[in-house]
Amino acid sequence: MEQPDPTIHQPVRLKIMAALKPLPVDEALEFVRLKAIVGATEGNLGAHITTLEEAGYVAVAKDFVGKRPRTRVSMTPQGRRAFEAYVAYLQEIIGASA
Amino acid sequence: MSLSSQEASASLQQVEEASRRSSQLYFYHCSSPHLIMWGIIWIIGYGGTGLFPGYGLPLWLALVAIGTVGGIVLGRRYRRYGTSGPYAWRMGALWAIILFFVFATYAILPPHSGRQLCAYPALITGCAYMAIGLWRGLRYVASGVVVAALTLIGYYFIEPIFFWFAAVGGGAMILTGLWFRTA
Numbered sequence: 001m002e003q004p005d006p007t008i009h010q011p012v013r014l015k016i017m018a019a020l021k022p023l024p025v026d027e028a029l030e031f032v033r034l035k036a037i038v039g040a041t042e043g044n045l046g047a048h049i050t051t052l053e054e055a056g057y058v059a060v061a062k063d064f065v066g067k068r069p070r071t072r073v074s075m076t077p078q079g080r081r082a083f084e085a086y087v088a089y090l091q092e093i094i095g096a097s098a
Numbered sequence: 099m100s101l102s103s104q105e106a107s108a109s110l111q112q113v114e115e116a117s118r119r120s121s122q123l124y125f126y127h128c129s130s131p132h133l134i135m136w137g138i139i140w141i142i143g144y145g146g147t148g149l150f151p152g153y154g155l156p157l158w159l160a161l162v163a164i165g166t167v168g169g170i171v172l173g174r175r176y177r178r179y180g181t182s183g184p185y186a187w188r189m190g191a192l193w194a195i196i197l198f199f200v201f202a203t204y205a206i207l208p209p210h211s212g213r214q215l216c217a218y219p220a221l222i223t224g225c226a227y228m229a230i231g232l233w234r235g236l237r238y239v240a241s242g243v244v245v246a247a248l249t250l251i252g253y254y255f256i257e258p259i260f261f262w263f264a265a266v267g268g269g270a271m272i273l274t275g276l277w278f279r280t281a
Contacts, residue, residue, distance in 0.1 A: 003100070014113065015113075018112065018113040018114075018115075018117045018120070019116045019117065019119070019120040020120070021120075022117050022120050022121040022124065023120065023124060029124075033123055036123075037119045038116065087110070087113060090109050090113075091110070093102075094103050094106050094107055094110070097102075097103035
């Protein structure tokens with residue numbers, strides 16, 4: 001059995017990817033909503049998003065709504081493929097032990 | 099690096115929970131403009147019917163047409179993202195089904211008073227919210243309970259009922275839409 005993707009394997013990053021997966025293609029999730037879903041602190045979440053961004057798995061867009069800064073995160077096609085492969089890997093482990 | 103089947107199972111559960119929560123929040127987000135639009139339609143429809151009872155039917159027919167087109171437009175706004183997602187046009191279709199059901203019921207079982215005519219669609223709407231909430235989240239259930247309760251309070255205790263529904267029913271839908279936007 002092949003090794004899991006180390007970028008997605010980390011629990012917080014796995015949750016980030018799982019939260020982004022159900023969104024339509026090119027749709028993004030706001031940082032504050034992502035934080036509520038993942039349950040991580042702001043700094044921790046930001047660090048993991050940066051790791052995923054450097055791997056090419058997520059895209060980060062920053063803009064302003066009025067005077068308020070907004071950060072939005074979306075899953076890239078590469079990230080979608082990597083996440084699906086990781087979930088398939090997990091299912092394979094469960095299937096192999098059944 | 100390798101995982102046991104228990105660890106893999108726990109990871110999959112985390113994936114499912116995060117995906118479910120994300121889908122729920124996104125559904126709230128997409129529902130929000132539909133609810134606000136229908137809240138405004140309620141205010142105009144019930145308020146207009148209360149002020150000009152003779153024009154109630156054509157007013158509502160026009161508003162239903164506007165609401166149906168508006169639902170499609172709002173649905174397309176999300177479809178342009180290339181969605182394979184769960185709602186989009188379905189929210190507009192849901193309202194069309196509810197309205198069809200209400201008018202069909204009026205045809206089969208004509209209401210005996212203006213109060214019944216007024217309260218029935220609002221009650222159906224509240225029940226529809228509760229039913230949606232069984233699959234889509236507690237906020238919908240809570241909103242449905244509020245709309246249904248306000249409807250029954252209005253039906254039994256409030257006069258004039260049209261303005262009650264315009265202010266409280268329409269207002270509740272708008273507030274629900276704004277509440278969903280914060281999800």
